[in-house]
Amino acid sequence: MDANDTSHREPPAIEAVGLHRRYGPAGAAGFDAVRGLDLTVRRGELLALLGTNGAGKTSTLELIEGLAAPTAGRVRVLGLDPHRERAALRPRIGIMLQEGGFPGDLTVAETGRTWTGLTTGARPVDEALDLVGLLDRRKVRVKQLSGGERRRLDLAMALLGRPEVLFLDEPSTGLDPEARAAVWRLVRELRAQGTTVLLTTHYLEEAEELADRLAIMHRGRVAAAGTVAEVIAGRPARISFELPERHGRYETLALPPLPGAEVTADGRRITVQTHQLQSTLTGLLGWAAHQEVALGGLDARSASLEEAFLAIAASADTATVHPAAPALIGTAR
Numbered sequence: 001m002d003a004n005d006t007s008h009r010e011p012p013a014i015e016a017v018g019l020h021r022r023y024g025p026a027g028a029a030g031f032d033a034v035r036g037l038d039l040t041v042r043r044g045e046l047l048a049l050l051g052t053n054g055a056g057k058t059s060t061l062e063l064i065e066g067l068a069a070p071t072a073g074r075v076r077v078l079g080l081d082p083h084r085e086r087a088a089l090r091p092r093i094g095i096m097l098q099e100g101g102f103p104g105d106l107t108v109a110e111t112g113r114t115w116t117g118l119t120t121g122a123r124p125v126d127e128a129l130d131l132v133g134l135l136d137r138r139k140v141r142v143k144q145l146s147g148g149e150r151r152r153l154d155l156a157m158a159l160l161g162r163p164e165v166l167f168l169d170e171p172s173t174g175l176d177p178e179a180r181a182a183v184w185r186l187v188r189e190l191r192a193q194g195t196t197v198l199l200t201t202h203y204l205e206e207a208e209e210l211a212d213r214l215a216i217m218h219r220g221r222v223a224a225a226g227t228v229a230e231v232i233a234g235r236p237a238r239i240s241f242e243l244p245e246r247h248g249r250y251e252t253l254a255l256p257p258l259p260g261a262e263v264t265a266d267g268r269r270i271t272v273q274t275h276q277l278q279s280t281l282t283g284l285l286g287w288a289a290h291q292e293v294a295l296g297g298l299d300a301r302s303a304s305l306e307e308a309f310l311a312i313a314a315s316a317d318t319a320t321v322h323p324a325a326p327a328l329i330g331t332a333r
């Protein structure tokens, strides 16, 4: 057993097992937004929850934050039931909502004083405002803040209690690049100080920059989870190009044998997926040179998080995948 492994001593920061959330009545009139979700976030870890639109991220987050009870399954945060034991848990967690919705007539400092009552109050308001660069805006009314400043106020309020677990719901949406970089620096600092962070984001780059591990949701479940390398592992590299058009038609071409590769054709555009990028590319380029075929818009890339995400998003679609070459590609018209 790993000497640093404390999992046998204390429960994980967040643990969800077989989580379900249903909106509406049983039967066809209702909708299962979360369908048997399993998720573990270790203490001190930053986990990014990604997902296709409507995958159920917000519905899941609300269960973990205790804002709603699951239809079935079990969720624990710091060993507590976040819905039933909300009063005990609330001061130990920080929640940055997508829309903080603070009253517009209160000043930034007044908002901090009001909000601090909901937390342990461990961090002074001015310190939280300073962390997000809003200290000099403390006397400004919330309604006078820019969109980006409001987002930073949302974050400052989530930091008031020096939370053990921090929930960040799309923290950098609406921020300009400079403010985003500042938020990322702050999140890294908090993580380095031992704060557990569960972050939802639509930006794959944000997940790659910040997360120890990530989980990709699709249709109410976790479809893939692990480090970026683990999520990408096993995904094929991709080569794409266009067949040439000659004399108003494009040619019927027999691609060379590309062992282990999968070839798909969409008109003239050919996509080759392979786990041996170098040898497949070598075979393809050698063939093209020999046949004197120009491969238009040739693009070859290793597997990426974006590729993995898109593959998961498309997984319910019925993509036609042909077996490996040799294959007849192209249609003479």
Ligand SMILES: Nc1ncnc2c1ncn2[C@@H]1O[C@H](COP(=O)(O)OP(=O)(O)OP(=O)(O)O)[C@@H](O)[C@H]1O
Residues within 6 Å of the ligand: 023, 024, 031, 032, 033, 051, 052, 053, 054, 055, 056, 057, 058, 059, 060
């Ligand atoms: N109150 C509700 N009643 C019925 N269906 C709902 C309700 N809230 C959400 N849904 C549906 O549940 C599914 C999951 O929604 P949810 O907001 O959790 O997804 P999400 O992953 O956060 O999406 P996005 O990334 O687009 O914000 C969606 O199909 C949504 O339409």
